[in-house]
Amino acid sequence: AQKVTQAQTEISVVEKEDVTLDCVYETRDTTYYLFWYKQPPSGELVFLIRRNSFDEQNEISGRYSWNFQKSTSSFNFTITASQVVDSAVYFCALHTGNQFYFGTGTSLTVIP
Amino acid sequence: DTGVSQDPRHKITKRGQNVTFRCDPISEHNRLYWYRQTLGQGPEFLTYFQNEAQLEKSRLLSDRFSAERPKGSFSTLEIQRTEQGDSAMYLCASSSHVGGLSSYNSPLHFGNGTRLTVT
Numbered sequence: 001a002q003k004v005t006q007a008q009t010e011i012s013v014v015e016k017e018d019v020t021l022d023c024v025y026e027t028r029d030t031t032y033y034l035f036w037y038k039q040p041p042s043g044e045l046v047f048l049i050r051r052n053s054f055d056e057q058n059e060i061s062g063r064y065s066w067n068f069q070k071s072t073s074s075f076n077f078t079i080t081a082s083q084v085v086d087s088a089v090y091f092c093a094l095h096t097g098n099q100f101y102f103g104t105g106t107s108l109t110v111i112p
Numbered sequence: 113d114t115g116v117s118q119d120p121r122h123k124i125t126k127r128g129q130n131v132t133f134r135c136d137p138i139s140e141h142n143r144l145y146w147y148r149q150t151l152g153q154g155p156e157f158l159t160y161f162q163n164e165a166q167l168e169k170s171r172l173l174s175d176r177f178s179a180e181r182p183k184g185s186f187s188t189l190e191i192q193r194t195e196q197g198d199s200a201m202y203l204c205a206s207s208s209h210v211g212g213l214s215s216y217n218s219p220l221h222f223g224n225g226t227r228l229t230v231t
Contacts, residue, residue, distance in 0.1 A: 045222040091154050100220055102154030
């Protein structure tokens with residue numbers, strides 16, 4: 001069975017702090033993709049990053065970075081120097097076969 | 113690329129009424145997905161199309177729900193005899209899928225959703 005777990009329900013940080021959002025996934029498939037999406041108060045889910053199962057190289061893109069570790073089935077997402085506009089619900093998702101499986105989301109509040 | 117658009121943004125209906133939502137995907141995308149999202153939860157898969165063919169439906173999708181994508185472009189989701197438990201945000205997403213040895217799936221691109229309230 002496929003499953004995505006985001007144990008952090010809510011996180012609050014003060015502006016300019018770094019914040020890491022945790023994601024743990026379960027799948028028996030060897031080929032899959034992992035995603036992070038952002039859902040601001042307006043409601044639209046916005047694609048942020050994607051990683052495939054064969055590429056564990058961690059990268060930085062602007063203020064975003066991610067840590068993909070197959071050994072622990074984790075795909076954590078870090079926002080550096082957080083800003084108020086980062087306040088949103090963040091979803092981790094697993095894509096395998098023809099399906100996308102979403103976690104329950106982490107609500108991030110950045111306090112000015 | 114004008115994005116995925118959904119209509120209406122909000123729908124309030126009385127229990128027992130039928131409702132229909134429309135989704136216009138990104139034009140070059142061949143896959144179209146419907147999801148449902150309730151408060152505090154992630155999107156739950158309902159069904160998806162590849163071109164005009166409906167390839168998979170969730171067990172969550174009761175017989176009161178039907179979706180179509182008649183010409184492989186826009187899609188409609190109809191809920192018959194609505195119940196209060198149907199109140200949710202209905203999200204449409206599209207993606208580009210290429211099969212075969214060099215299989216490729218683009219990320220899902222979501223619309224703004226249709227918020228349904230059943231009174």
